[in-house]
Amino acid sequence: MTVNVMFSAPPRLWPVYKPLLENYLDEMGIDVDLKTGFSPDVVDYVVYAPSGLRDFTPFTRLKAVLSLWAGVESIADNTTLTVPLARMVDHGxxxxxxxxxxxxxxxxxxxxxxxxxxxxxxxxxxxxxxxxxxxxxxxxxxxxxxxxxxxxxxxxxxxxxxxxxxxxxxxxxxxxxxxxxxxxxxxxxxxxxxxxxxxxxxxxxxxxxxxxxxxxxxxxxxxxxxxxxxxxxxxxxxxxxxxxxxxxxxxxxxxxxxxxxxxxxxxxxTPHIASETRPVTAAKVICENIRRGEAGEPFLHLVDRGLGY
The missing domain is CATH 3.40.50.720 (NAD(P)-binding Rossmann-like Domain)
Known part of the structure; x- marks a missing residue:
């Protein structure tokens, strides 16, 4: 079965992450349809960085939102988001x-x-x-x-x-x-x-x-x-x-x-340069969570919505 993954992040990141996510998921044996736009009711996962998406109510099939950022303060208190939210923790x-x-x-x-x-x-x-x-x-x-x-x-x-x-x-x-x-x-x-x-x-x-x-x-x-x-x-x-x-x-x-x-x-x-999500390593974290979701295993790096991180 094809897994539908919507990439909702600043457009400049799309050409960087698209081949990495597709390659890693292919190596994991996961058939994926990865796009920047879907009909919300068919989306399984949202790969997220603040980009305009705020209302998750129409995403009735959504299994998890996977953040590209370590900080999730812009989304953690979103009352329309009721599925698991994972923040970015990666080696890079x-x-x-x-x-x-x-x-x-x-x-x-x-x-x-x-x-x-x-x-x-x-x-x-x-x-x-x-x-x-x-x-x-x-x-x-x-x-x-x-x-x-x-x-x-x-x-x-x-x-x-x-x-x-x-x-x-x-x-x-x-x-x-x-x-x-x-x-x-x-x-x-x-x-x-x-x-x-x-x-x-x-x-x-x-x-x-x-x-x-x-x-x-x-x-x-x-x-x-x-x-x-x-x-x-x-x-x-x-x-x-x-x-x-x-x-x-x-x-x-x-x-x-x-x-x-x-x-x-x-x-x-210094202009917010202390650290940045590194696409090569971050994409692996995102794909591992998709694999876990499809296998029924616990997601990594879940946000405690009460604490906000």
Whole structure:
């Protein structure tokens, strides 16, 4: 029986994913009809990235929606979607995020900015501490947070991880809950945000929680823009309580040219490039979930609709 898969994602992705999905499904022995448009009542699976599709009511045969993105905040609360929703967890995306996070943590740890932008003609030998003397806190211990935490711990950093629910990550001090967040921030010289964007995580870093950080702490946010109260962060940067922030994600993207982050001397802006879904590996994850659905096996990476991730 032919499986009907509708690709509902930005048009630029279609020529990239179409041959990959068809080839992988063919290798799995699955006869597939893959299109960007079907009569909704014959669609078995929707491969999804935000692209205009919002009403899933007509999709009466739908078995699952398979997201190309790790973040699903744009669809998780959609009341017309009653079938399983799977988010993207794939090796390429995880590896890319790990490399970006490790790179920027090392940049702060080694004081690289000072040598790139300053010290002209000044022979100032500020030797950085060893990684074992540097405290790094990861907020969020999902797939991306765990991978970054493990990589940093392998380099010798003293890594603390915080999540809303209890986790156990080898080599990482794991904390959770409100008191755990306070403890995680109290000693953090570098903070990395890798939480999902949900109503419960919005403004995780605000005036109150930023005040818990040691003076001069650095912040790295490749997670989601709403995790930070922008006004509170700018005030903490202006006062010197936060020494520097590297921000890859924002509430409005592209970041408006008038936004103060662009010109603040203690902010580095990167244009949402920390990690990207890699089609070659992501397509394999999508196809594996289609195979599982057709075999009656549990889907991978299902979203808890109550939690929003």
């Amino acid at each position: 995306l995880t590896q890319g995020m790990t490399e970006w996070v490790v790179g920027h943590v090392l940049r702060y740890h080694l004081g690289i900015d000072a040598h790139i932008h300053g010290l002209k003609g000044e022979w100032r030998q500020d030797v950085p501490p060893l990684a074992s003397e540097r405290a790094v806190t990861i907020l969020g211990l999902g797939a991306l947070g765990q991978a970054a935490a493990v990589a940093l711990a392998a380099l010798g950093f003293r890594v603390t991880g915080w999540s809303r629910s209890a986790r156990d990550v080898p080599g990482v001090t794991c904390l959770h809950g409100g008191d755990g967040l306070k403890t995680a921030l109290n000693s953090a010289e570098i903070v990395v945000l890798l939480l999902p964007s949900t109503p419960a995580t919005e403004n995780t870093l605000n005036a109150e929680t930023l005040a818990l950080l040691p003076r001069g702490a650095r912040i790295i946010n490749p997670g989601r823009g709403p995790l930070i109260d922008d006004t509170a962060l700018l005030a903490a940067l202006d006062s010197g309580h936060v020494g520097h922030a590297t921000l890859d994600v924002f509430r409005t993207e592209p970041l408006p040219a008038s936004h103060p982050y662009w010109t603040h001397p203690n902010v580095t802006v």
